[in-house]
Amino acid sequence: MSLLEMTLDAPRLLEMQPLLRVNNLCKNYGGIRALENVSLHVYPGEVLGIVGESGSGKSTVLRLLNLEEPETSGTYQLEIPELLGQNLFELNRFQKRETRVHHIGIVYQNPHLGLRMHKSSSGNVAERLILAGEKRFAELRRAARESLQASEFPIARMDEPPIHLSGGMQQRVQLAKAIAMKPKLLLLDEPTTGLDVSVQALVLDTLKRLQFELEMTMILVSHDLGVIRTLADRVMVMRGGRVVESGLTDQVLEDPQHAYTQQLVHAKL
Amino acid sequence: MKLSELAFERQDYAYAFLDEFAKRELRRKILKAIAIPGYQVPYASREVPMARGWGTGGLQVSLALVGVNDTVKVIDQGDDDSVNAANLRRFIARMTGVKTTTDTLAASLIQSRHRIPEELLNERQVLVLQVPMPEILSSIEPSYARAREMHSDGDYALLWLGLYEDLVKYREVSYGADYPVLVNGRYVMAPSPIPRFDTPKLHQAAHLTLLSAGREKRLYAVPPYTDVYPLEFEDVPFQIEDQRGWRDASTGAAGKFMSEIPQDGGGSSYQLSDTGLKQKLERQMAGEEIEIGATYFDDDTNFYITGFLKGAS
Numbered sequence: 001m002s003l004l005e006m007t008l009d010a011p012r013l014l015e016m017q018p019l020l021r022v023n024n025l026c027k028n029y030g031g032i033r034a035l036e037n038v039s040l041h042v043y044p045g046e047v048l049g050i051v052g053e054s055g056s057g058k059s060t061v062l063r064l065l066n067l068e069e070p071e072t073s074g075t076y077q078l079e080i081p082e083l084l085g086q087n088l089f090e091l092n093r094f095q096k097r098e099t100r101v102h103h104i105g106i107v108y109q110n111p112h113l114g115l116r117m118h119k120s121s122s123g124n125v126a127e128r129l130i131l132a133g134e135k136r137f138a139e140l141r142r143a144a145r146e147s148l149q150a151s152e153f154p155i156a157r158m159d160e161p162p163i164h165l166s167g168g169m170q171q172r173v174q175l176a177k178a179i180a181m182k183p184k185l186l187l188l189d190e191p192t193t194g195l196d197v198s199v200q201a202l203v204l205d206t207l208k209r210l211q212f213e214l215e216m217t218m219i220l221v222s223h224d225l226g227v228i229r230t231l232a233d234r235v236m237v238m239r240g241g242r243v244v245e246s247g248l249t250d251q252v253l254e255d256p257q258h259a260y261t262q263q264l265v266h267a268k269l
Numbered sequence: 270m271k272l273s274e275l276a277f278e279r280q281d282y283a284y285a286f287l288d289e290f291a292k293r294e295l296r297r298k299i300l301k302a303i304a305i306p307g308y309q310v311p312y313a314s315r316e317v318p319m320a321r322g323w324g325t326g327g328l329q330v331s332l333a334l335v336g337v338n339d340t341v342k343v344i345d346q347g348d349d350d351s352v353n354a355a356n357l358r359r360f361i362a363r364m365t366g367v368k369t370t371t372d373t374l375a376a377s378l379i380q381s382r383h384r385i386p387e388e389l390l391n392e393r394q395v396l397v398l399q400v401p402m403p404e405i406l407s408s409i410e411p412s413y414a415r416a417r418e419m420h421s422d423g424d425y426a427l428l429w430l431g432l433y434e435d436l437v438k439y440r441e442v443s444y445g446a447d448y449p450v451l452v453n454g455r456y457v458m459a460p461s462p463i464p465r466f467d468t469p470k471l472h473q474a475a476h477l478t479l480l481s482a483g484r485e486k487r488l489y490a491v492p493p494y495t496d497v498y499p500l501e502f503e504d505v506p507f508q509i510e511d512q513r514g515w516r517d518a519s520t521g522a523a524g525k526f527m528s529e530i531p532q533d534g535g536g537s538s539y540q541l542s543d544t545g546l547k548q549k550l551e552r553q554m555a556g557e558e559i560e561i562g563a564t565y566f567d568d569d570t571n572f573y574i575t576g577f578l579k580g581a582s
Binding site: 093094097119120122123126127130131132133135136137138139140159 | 422427433434436438502503
C-alpha cells in the first residue's frame with residue numbers, strides 16, 4: 001500500500017459505527033423524572049466519562065445500560081453481530097441476562113452489589129463463565145486465574161472470599177469478573193471512590209492497561225474529575241437527569257461552556 | 270325397613286383418613302406431577318395427626334394412593350423399625366386395613382425417608398419419598414418467586430457455582446445428600462435427602478417415584494423410565510459415596526450403603542442400612558427359603574446400568 005492510499009483512508013470515526021447507541025432515554029421513578037431525553041453514542045475502544053453531582057442520574061444511566069431496570073422510554077442498541085438492529089430494552093428477561101453475561105461487564109462502587117462476598121474470589125469470576133454455560137471445571141479455573149491475573153490480583157489468594165480482602169482487592173475481583181467474558185462494553189460506576197489515593201492510582205493504571213489490551217469500550221461514571229481526566233476520551237456532564245454539556249475531555253474540562261460545568265470544574269480546582 | 274338399615278354403618282374416619290375431596294385433589298396433583306417430570310406442583314397440604322416434618326407430605330400421598338389390595342412398607346433411613354417408620358406404617362394400616370411388610374419385593378407401595386431400597390423396584394411398585402426442602406434453588410435464590418422464574422427459564426447455571434465452590438474448598442463435592450438432579454432434560458429437582466449413593470437409582474427406574482413436602486405444600490414426580498442425571502462438570506464426574514471394603518457385620522454383604530456403628534476402643538463395625546434386606550439375608554443364612562431380588566449395586570459397588578456412573582469412585 002502506497003503512502004498516498006494510506007493518507008486517503010477516511011478518518012476512523014467516519015467509517016466506524018458507534019458500538020453503543022442510546023436515543024432519547026427517559027426514566028421515571030413514580031412521579032420523579034430521573035432521566036430526561038439522554039442520548040449517547042460511544043465508539044469502539046472509546047472511553048466516555050459521565051460526571052455530575054449526586055442525584056444527577058449518572059448511576060441510573062449505567063443501571064439502564066446494564067439492563068437491570070426497565071426504561072420508561074427510549075432505545076438502546078449495541079453494534080454486536082447477534083444483536084444488530086435490536087432494541088435491547090425490548091428483549092425478554094432471559095435474552096437480557098444472556099446479553100448482560102456475554103457482552104456487558106460492570107464494576108460497582110460498592111463491591112457488595114457486584115460480588116458474592118462469602119463465595120471464593122475465583123468462584124465469583126467463574127460465575128460469569130458458568131452463566132454462559134461453561135461446564136468444564138479445569139476451564140473455569142484457568143479462565144478465573146487468567147482474569148484475576150489480568151486485573152493484577154494476587155493469585156495466591158484467588159480462593160479466598162472477597163469478605164476477607166481489602167477494598168482495592170475487592171475492586172480488582174469485580175474487575176476480573178467484569179472482563180471474564182471479554183465483553184465489548186465495560187460499565188464502571190465510581191470504581192475507585194472509597195479507595196485511598198495510592199490504591200486508586202494503581203487500580204486506574206490497571207483499568208487503562210486493560211482498556212488498551214482488550215480494546216473495550218468503557219463508560220465511566222465518576223464525580224472525581226481527576227479520574228475522568230486520566231481515563232476518559234470524551235466526557236458528558238449531567239445535571240438533574242439531563243445532559244448539559246458533552247465533548248472531548250480536555251475541551252470540556254479546560255474550557256467549560258455551560259454555567260454548571262464551569263462551577264463543577266472550579267469547585268474541583 | 271328402617272333408615273338405619275339402609276344407611277352405611279357409622280364410621281369414625283373416612284377410608285385412609287383423608288376425606289374424598291382431599292384424596293381427589295391429591296390424585297389430580299399427582300397426575301399433573303407425573304405429566305411434568307420434576308416440576309413442583311403446589312397442593313393443599315391437609316392436617317394429619319402428625320407434626321410437620323415427620324413425613325406428612327409422603328403420608329398424604331400414600332393415603333391418597335393406597336388401595337385395599339396394596340401392601341405397604343415404610344422405611345426411615347433404610348430402617349423399617351425406627352419410630353417414624355413404625356408410626357407411619359401403623360397409621361396407614363389402621364386407617365385402611367392394608368397388609369404391611371418389611372420385604373421390598375412384597376410391597377406395592379413404599380414410603381421412605383432418606384433411602385431407596387437396595388433391591389430393584391419394578392413397574393408395579395410406587396416409591397413415595399418424604400421431602401423436607403423441595404426447592405433446590407433455595408440455597409442460591411432466597412426468593413421463591415424468583416426461583417420459580419428460574420425454573421421456567423431453565424436457568425440452573427448457578428447450581429454449578431455451588432459445585433465449583435465445593436471442589437475449590439474440599440477438592441470434592443461435599444453434598445452428602447439431596448444431590449441436585451436434572452429430570453427428563455428439563456427440570457432440576459431435589460431428590461429429597463437420599464444419599465448420593467441412591468441418586469443414580471432414579472435414572473431410568475422401572476418404578477414410579479413421588480416426592481412430597483407437606484410443610485412446603487409441593488409434590489413432584491419421576492415417572493418410570495425417565496432420565497435422571499446428577500449435575501456434574503464434564504471433567505469432574507459425579508461420584509457415589511465409597512462403600513468398598515465395608516462388610517455387613519452379621520451377613521457379610523458388601524457393596525451396599527452401610528451404617529457405621531462405633532465400637533469400644535475406637536473402631537467401627539458396619540451394617541446394612543437397608544434393614545429389610547439385612548433381615549432377609551440373615552434368614553437365608555439360617556437356612557430359610559427366601560427370595561432375594563436383584564440389587565442396584567453388586568457386591569463390588571458396580572451399578573446395574575453399565576457406564577452410567579463415569580466416575581467410578
